[in-house]
Amino acid sequence: MDLILDGIIKALHLLVSLDREVLGITLLSLAVSGSATFVSLFLGISTGMAVALTEFPGRRFVVSLINTGMGLPPVVVGLFVSILLWRNGPFGFLEILYTPAAIVIAQAIIATPIVMGISLAAFQHLPKNLRLQILALGATRRQMLWILMKEAKLPLLAAVMAGFGGVISEVGASIMVGGNIKGYTRVLTTATVMETGKGNFDVAIALSVILMLLAFAINAFLTWIQQRQRPR
């Protein structure tokens, strides 16, 4: 119990004193997972919408694939992204393994199916006639899609939160493709693993507390947008 208390005190200390290394790690976590979530929103919402609103053969199969992807294990993603990005691998010429960009790619791959699956369900849940009604009122196609997105605002923001939550907390892929390099690719989760290995449990707990505070702050903000003015 003392250990946890020590950790929390340490976390407060690190936060109040604005420890430069911890601040750097926290900002990098935020930047990397934020960018990955942002990328996943484009890919996830557009594809989710396309699959939800169209009919094509094998559609159920595609939906099952997307839903399976929501549980994509981060270590598996990390392994395959590493192999692809190796110096001597197919994308070795990019020379981005062990850089923050590599973590963004891996995390975007993890977050995209999550966002896609939830937005797919969100758009499918909208009343079927809504589209016809909007079009009948003279909206262009683009306007119609915009209105549908607004209608599905609640679940779509839930998709953002789930996507972000999935990547900010993941460690397997980040450590494999980022390498946990000090001052460069060390994020909150990989630093926590390393400090645990070093036996610095107080620092590890402090980093966990910071991670949870960060996740709470982001989700509180998104929830505020989500719940601000309840439709209807």
Added chain:
Amino acid sequence: MQIKKTHRLTLCALIMALVLLPGMTTALHAAPKQQNIILATTTSTQDSGLLDVLLPLFEKKTGYFVKTIAVGSGQAMTMGKKGEADVLLVHSPAAEKTFIAEGNGINRRLVMHNDFIIVGPPGDPAGIKATRSSTAAFQKIAQAQALFISRGDNSGTHAKEKAIWKAAGINPETQKWFQQTGLGMGQTLNVAAEKKGYTLADRGTYLALKKNLGLDILNAGDALLLNIYSVIQVHPTKFKKINAEGAQAFSDFMVAPETQKIIGSFRVDKFGSPLFFPDAGKSEDALGK
């Protein structure tokens, strides 16, 4: 209402920018090409904090940026075999010699040594404290069928452990009292502590974790328990894209007299004795005597 809406949009854009910008800038400001050295190393050099002391000095001196990938010695050499690392800092002498013999690396140089220790619960259920050698201790553990926690991850420590089992004439792999974690040294020590088992550890990691463990050193000092760290440059012409100059510079740095002095005095203030003994230029056979 309209004004409010624009405000809201600006706010959103601002937050997006705040979130995204640092990521973009760090990605763009990646150190320039050929200035990067990938160092594949064993976890103990990182977990002991030694690299945190040495690398900033090296980077300041040479202008290279070292990307340290801390894995087991076995995995570090696999990375070298594939040309995915430029230089290795490892502690698995037999495997290192094979690595060089197979033409994967050059210029293996001794950097430092410390020793492995056999740790276990203070009660010592197998009674290994009275034994002289590491092999006798392992035999006692097997006889008593006392729980032994193995790394099981092809690391340098795991290779050493297997060598001791072999020397003791025991094949523990199928035994019930023998469990493999597949984890790093720190985590394996924690598992051993929780389950009150024995394990083989490097002294550095054990000392760093000691305060929370409740495990005692029960056997040490045997010549077989010597733990030797070497620096190896990955073969510069076997693979494209190897930063051969950077690897050479790092290897030279590790054996330079100033660096060796720092290694010898590392953490002496904290533990009262050195964690690593500098060995540059010595012959391997002369160590531990």
